[in-house]
Amino acid sequence: MGFGSFQFQATEFAPEEFKESEFLTFVEAGLKAIEGVSNVKVKRDKRGRRDAQLRKPEVVPLYAEDGEPFPYIEFANVDFDLHISRAAQEEMVDEKEILAIDLGEDFHVRVRDGWKLSSAMVWAPGAANRHVPPTPSPP
Numbered sequence: 001m002g003f004g005s006f007q008f009q010a011t012e013f014a015p016e017e018f019k020e021s022e023f024l025t026f027v028e029a030g031l032k033a034i035e036g037v038s039n040v041k042v043k044r045d046k047r048g049r050r051d052a053q054l055r056k057p058e059v060v061p062l063y064a065e066d067g068e069p070f071p072y073i074e075f076a077n078v079d080f081d082l083h084i085s086r087a088a089q090e091e092m093v094d095e096k097e098i099l100a101i102d103l104g105e106d107f108h109v110r111v112r113d114g115w116k117l118s119s120a121m122v123w124a125p126g127a128a129n130r131h132v133p134p135t136p137s138p139p
Helices: 020-032 086-096 125-129
Strands: 002-004 017-019 039-046 053-055 076-083 106-113 116-122
Touching: 017 020, 020 076, 020 086, 106 125
Parallel strands: none
Antiparallel strands: 002 116, 017 053, 039 076, 076 106, 106 116
């Protein structure tokens, strides 16, 4: 399982004004268009704002620049399944020099945006029955 932080963000191509629900619909449609992504579920928690109207800033800041995504939609939940073939994983291992651990080809991704906090979890549903060798300690 992996944990991290992840935000969906609008780009300069976003309309000048849009509702939060329209952005979430865009996120859902975008995920569904990606090969290998399935079972996409996007929903708002009832604790979130009531579909606020958003205005795009003149310059959409990059999340990496200021740590504030646009738009920040509180209490949004995104779940989807992701299939990454072994060949694609091997290519990533070769290019990025990451440790290869066989967790299978199918993963589940869960992104949760709470109050001023986002979290992302990725796990391989079938990995519980696989033997994963321990990571060697650095010399």
